[in-house]
Amino acid sequence: MSVCAAMRPDAPAATILCVDDEPNILAALRRLFRKENYRVLCAGGAAAGVAVLEQERVDIVISDMQMPEINGTEFLECVRQRWPATLRLLLTGHADVESTIGAINRGEIYRYITKPWDENAMLLVIRDALERQALEREKRRLEALTREQNEALRELNATLERRVRERTAELDSAQQSLQASHERLKANFLTLIKMLSSLTEMRGGVMAGHGRRVADLARRIAQRMGLSSREVQDVFVAGLLHEIGKTGLPDDLLGMPESLLKGDNVGRYRKYPQLGEQLLMPLEELREAARIVRSHRERFDGSGFPDGSAGFDIPLGARVLAVARDFEALQQGLLVQQQMDAKRATDLVVESRGKRYDPGVVEAFYDIRTGRSMGDEIAEVAMGVGQLMPGMVLSRDLLSTEGALLLSADHVLGERMLKQLAEFERRSGVELQLFIKSGGTDAPHSDS
Template sequence: MNTFSATARPDAPAATILCVDDEPNILAALRRLFRREHYKVLVAGSAAAGWAVLEEEHVDIVISDMQMPEVNGTEFLERVRQRWPDTLRLLLTGHADHEATIGAINRGEVYRYITKPWNEEAILLVVRDALERQGLQREKLRLEELTRQQNEQLRDLNANLEQRVRERTAELSAAQKSLQASHERLKNNFLTLIKVFSSMVETRAGAVPGHGRKVADLARRIALRMGLTAREAQDIFVAGLLHEIGKTGFPDGLIGIPESVLKGDNLGLYRKYPHLGEQILMPLEELREAARIIGAHRERFDGAGFPEGMAGFDIPLGARILAVAHDYEALQRGLLAQRRADAAQATELVAESRGKRYDPAVVEAFYDIRTGRSVAEVIAEVAMGTAQLKPGMVLSRDLLSPEGALLLSADHVLSDRMLKQLAEYERRSSIELQLFVKSGSPDASHSHS
């Protein structure tokens, strides 16, 4: 065991961090990093050595590598949880599969996991936040014990000691307020950690910085416009921040590729990311509703989405809201199709897909936020099958294949030749197309919608 003890800050004793990794260069890098922050740093080259350190030393935080010989990070942290439950546990991992990461979170109750190679500022922020959370938790327990003791004393007070009762009551009230303040700080720090983690997810090559925050902000505005409670809107906001967490295990080459050009195995892997994100977050009780929203946010109102093919109101309302916010931002950043749309074009594309991709009520709230108008005031159109179409009719929406590929763009004027091609496409594909034409098109006003 090697030990480095830095000079403590004058206002507080140095926290103790134990780093466990079988690679000496990793341990050296972590020791240099935390030494600058005046932490007491202990290092161990194996799980057995790490347990031995914990038997002899008080440790505030243990940082363990996932892949170690003999005993891996999951088994090591599980025993740490059992023997030293007050020690916070962080997992250091490379591009591990989700099964191993989820196992470590569940069995070792890992506070956070950090990917190699790490960002120094990010890992320092994680450690500082972890120590602050630990301090708040200890203060919370202290205050709860103080409250319990005071309640016991109040029961023993003599009826003639009214003044003493008032003094004790005042102390109890102060303790309760302090406890509430600590609870609020825990909640705020929890949300801050979520925002930090969202930013870390977007540091991957090909990711779009700020995408999660923009999606989250818009989704929350839509939720509030629809009359949802503050708690429901907050769950949707958190889901927006973390909606792409399921992509953390993707290879860099798959990040940022437009969805419309993905094929084969890449497309199959891509369509798993909502479910993977839900699995990662589900063990955390405070994030279970956000996890449920993330798992369904790529479903479509017409049932043609993924990963489960849910339709209509079977899709959670939060997921229906997040779908609109996600696609609006993704259309502008080339994440759905190769051709990027500007904000106005993305707004109209979303409006045109109401009732198909999106819940019409959600689109109505979104459109009001974006334009201050109702969708019905702007787009007058009629839905019909290919048998009802006539030459000269004008499409009011893009016509997309079931896979999302563009077949015809909005404002296309239908010709007799095009009508024959559409009929042939239906015959070969064994599907029935539904097209939306402008109500001012020839004979459109006399067709059934």
């Protein structure tokens, strides 16, 4: 099979490969395309056409349908598989509908042209095909450029914090430029926080998504309690990053249930909230979140860590985060060795209100978890100290006007406690109101 090429002296507009077993057809196509400054390659059969394609860069292939050995459908299907960017046209002199449809389906041809062809129509098809090909190439170029730009943006975001700090120092005297930089930083702030949270989980020995679940629950509790949008945001960010201090702990402590910690490991472990605060403090936007992170392991009764703060001395955001964090930790087996289901974890949180947790926070948490108020489950009556009798059981925690816990829910009142409450009222000048269960006096603890 012969291979021929024709090209005008000036630069070619495109390369066209014509494949036909009839030399006169190839000669006619070569004459037609030479006038349009196209580079023309000819092959007398499918095998020769493949050989040309393996050596040359071809924009368009025009193939006859009826050829010996390998027909046009099979040849164009091969071109589609090996050189998909090359446009494919079918030249047929037969009214063979099935063969043409097969070529369209298998070879995914751009157009088919019948013999004899109209030269102007043929040239118009070629121009349209080349325009389409140019558009496809430009599309691929733009897509590649977009991918490169997106990659550059991702690299920029990875170093945005450092670059913003450097820019801020340079433009300290130019407030307007500083504000623009700040707005760009805010646009990527939460994305960066979520990335840090994911990295913390990879090092911190917790299940993937732990920080996000804690943060989402803490945000819902804060919203339920009516906190401002800025306070809710700080609680959410602190929830995402509350475990970041654990990245400084040795491997043997990560993921170990707290109930199994012994000796020096207890002291080392209890430093992680403080370390978390230190890691976050350099960022102005994270100052309040850092304060929440430091205090989220404090207990309402003052027996927590790292500072032993109690009651309302603990930041409100930290009291919210403590409930959300422990609810998740109980289900993951991070507080005790046994993993609990959500209902049991909820019950334990509720049972610890006034001890581990702020009763107001637990109330909001309970509303979210069950869709009803905690008071709905307990028949109770409000009484003054003078109305109390031994054996009565508190239905709610008794707090002082400053928020300090005086008695916890389920406490059984005895003679001695009634006298102490009366003395407290006399000395403080404040009348106490206690909520008493309306039925039953059996409870886990009493003061008699």
